[in-house]
Amino acid sequence: MERYSRQMLFMPIGEEGQRKITEKRVLIIGCGALGSANAENLARAGIGQMVLVDRDYVEWSNLQRQQLYTEADVENQIPKAVAAKARLHEINSEVEIGAYVMDADAITLQPLLRGIDLVMDATDNFDTRFMLNDLLQKASIPWIFGSCVGSTGMSYTIFPNESPCLRCLLDAIPVNGATCDSAGIISSAVQMVAAHQTTEALKILVEDQAALRTSLLSFDLWNNQYHTMKVERAKKQTCPSCGENPSYPSLNYQCRTKSEVLCGRNTVQIRATQAPDFQILKKRLKRMGAVKANDFLISVEYESYRLVFFQDGRTLIHGTNSIEKAKSIYYQLAG
Structure with missing residues (x-):
């Protein structure tokens, strides 16, 4: 346990928390900027098992912010999930890693959810996020939303049956549809979102739910803005994803x-x-x-x-x- 000694000295984790981390299983959807940053953080923290899902391969424009990849990965057109697994094994060979090169949807993800303790959102679109929202509400698995573009970012932790779900949240809070391809991105915005996501993940993995941030966090690094917003009142009893009679609309074929x-x-x-x-x-x-x-x-x-x-x-x-x-x-x- 010497490699985790400094982490174990942090009292909210300690020896017992470290033991729990090494017993837990995390699914990361997307191995781009946020996915690679969170995956590396959790591998270094000693997560027991990690499952990586991504449909894309490494390109030159990824290297500016996607920290697990190299020029050789670009030249050989290595799928991101495969390249990430190889690099993570070099960082921590004790972590059991599964890598899946595929599109993440309600059908392909279903078998991967068995035994999963936490899902990390590192996707690049809200269609997939709404599908995840419904799928994980139905499976009662917590997940951590994260997004970033330009110098801005957002993060929020969703606990099924307790916190407002993503559908509740976005009904109340408009989100800009800009992407990294249209508005660009700086790597520090990625690192800021990943820092918040990984920290929330560690709280869940060591089972310190009382320490979880219940607010929506957003920031703009370039313009020196940082906000947390209380969102408890956003939860709706009539929500089709997390309300009293959920229908999970994003899992229905007609709504995809x-x-x-x-x-x-x-x-x-x-x-x-x-x-x-x-x-x-x-x-x-x-x-x-x-x-x-x-x-x-x-x-x-x-x-x-x-x-x-x-x-x-x-x-x-x-x-x-x-x-x-x-x-x-x-x-x-x-x-």
Whole structure:
């Protein structure tokens, strides 16, 4: 236990807390900036088992903030979950790590939840987060929400049947749909969110629930702003995800964002459950490529792809037959 001696000297953890940490199992959804930072923190802290899920591979633009990866990972196009597992084993070979290169949805995640004590949100879109919200409410597994863009970030800890869920929260608090691809990001914003997420995770792992932060935390490092907001009153008895009669809408097929490959067109169609605000979307897309728009649609040239957004919530991603790649591009631009 010498490697954890300084952590054990911290009284809220101690020897008993360290023993509990080494017995716990954490699932991390997304191995990008937040995922890699949290994974490294928990590996160094001595987590017993870690399960990593990510659908993407390492690219050059990741290296500025995604701390587990190297130039060799980019050159060899190593999937993030695989590269993260290899690096984490070098950091702490005692940690048991499972790595899954796949899209995280209600079906693929179901078997991975067995025996999980905590889920860390490191995703890049709210479709996945709402699915996680419903899935983990139903399974009664706590999870820690985190997001960051530009110099801003947010974090909130969700305990099923106790705290307001993500759906309750976002009904009360509007969230900017900007992404790292549209607004950029500085690495210190990632580290700040990860610091709060990892600290909340350690409280849960050592079973010190009384120490958990019950407020929503948000900050803007560049503009020297830091806020915590009490959100207990946001919890609704009528919430379809955590209320008295939950229906878990994001687990229903009708409520999911749907994707399909259009035969012979090298195009994927994505149908969102809610169409984006066209004025906001048009303004955001102008930063990213050549935009054309009329009363019915907005199109943008982005890298080697062309995206066409329709008023009814459909989007065509021209230039790929990969649903996974199309969804990744869609979330980068649509927020």
